[in-house]
Amino acid sequence: MNHILNLQTTAVHGGARKDDVFGAINEPIYMTSNYRIPTDGTPVDWSGIHSNIYCRNRNPNQMVLQDKLCALTGAQDCAVFASGVAALAAVFTTFLNSGDHAIVSEVCYSATNLLFREYLPKKYGIEVTLLDTTDTDAVRAAVRPNTKLIHVETPGNPTTGISDLDAIAAIAQASGALLSVDATFAGPVSIFPLRHGAALEIHSMTKYINGHGDSLGGCVLGNTDLIDRLKELAMVNYGGILSPFNAWLVARGLVTAPLRMKQHSAVALAVAQYLETCPGVRFVWYPGLESHPQHDRAARLMNGQYSGMISFDIKGDEKAHQKFLDSLHLVTHAVSLGDVESLIVYYDKNSDKLPHYSAIYQEGFFRFSVGLEDAEDVIADLKQAMKACGVL
């Protein structure tokens, strides 16, 4: 068939189904730690990443999930891990050696920040420049002869800054570095980093890919050569693999990712637009708002869907922030994001996790993961909480 399938159809049908002997339409869960190895002379790949030997090397549930992710993103290959952090650490430790230099988004998930600020330089002698990657000139100026990796998080966690992937990919290519992009905040159906020149696309599957808040997972997408290197080192020898059961859960969630992302994006846009009208709101950052500093870039990169992540703050002291959180009924104060239900987390101004280069960070603020509820209900909850804490 010459017809190219759309995203939601690909999410349903994409990836090879590994039919079982009973003809089950849904993938069975292969709860086995090892496999019978051929004794009839059939060649065996003892690395185990291309033969069934042992569950740490590969298993059918991982493979089905990997295939579906490749179908959605157009990647040649994919490796899945036990968590987003396991996927990130796999990339950093596979592709960086001591003496190498990495350029990294300063606004990024806290574990990425800590790995690059502390562990990779101190334990492994890796040179690191953390900077604002939404500033393309700063990225260009930071390149050194030994730069081997440019790692960009976009939209950046927690403030949703958008980096110019095409321009940074050109910088990476000219300097012989790999560009890896953590696109967790957008999921694999809103931003397509590989189409914009990235060598590696990374997601915490815990978020929009699984989407139901019941499993952790991480994935890395790229060409077969890079992904084989990741599997050989990080899956087989570091061992942070995704269990068959969690791979099955995440693959089930992935089926509805395009559908969910439409609703997340529509509700978040309505919520962000509402927040912008509130005099008691100090700032709102949402890539879909024209007021977002990189809105034009987001419009170019985000496939018309700006995801469910908003950062905003109310005008009030610490007590007012606490009261606001305490007054929410529908929205839950919790970490993580990309779930069916709305989650909000407060970044206290004293949090050591915040990069303090931006004025926004001088005070605390909220990171809001808008769920799949109806916009009207989410807005009503925010409104009554703002009234309760006295900013409306």
Ligand code: PLP
């Ligand atoms: N990358 C980003 C952008 C994240 O927001 C997170 C977690 O919040 C991670 C990676 C880590 O993912 P996990 O919790 O699955 O290890």
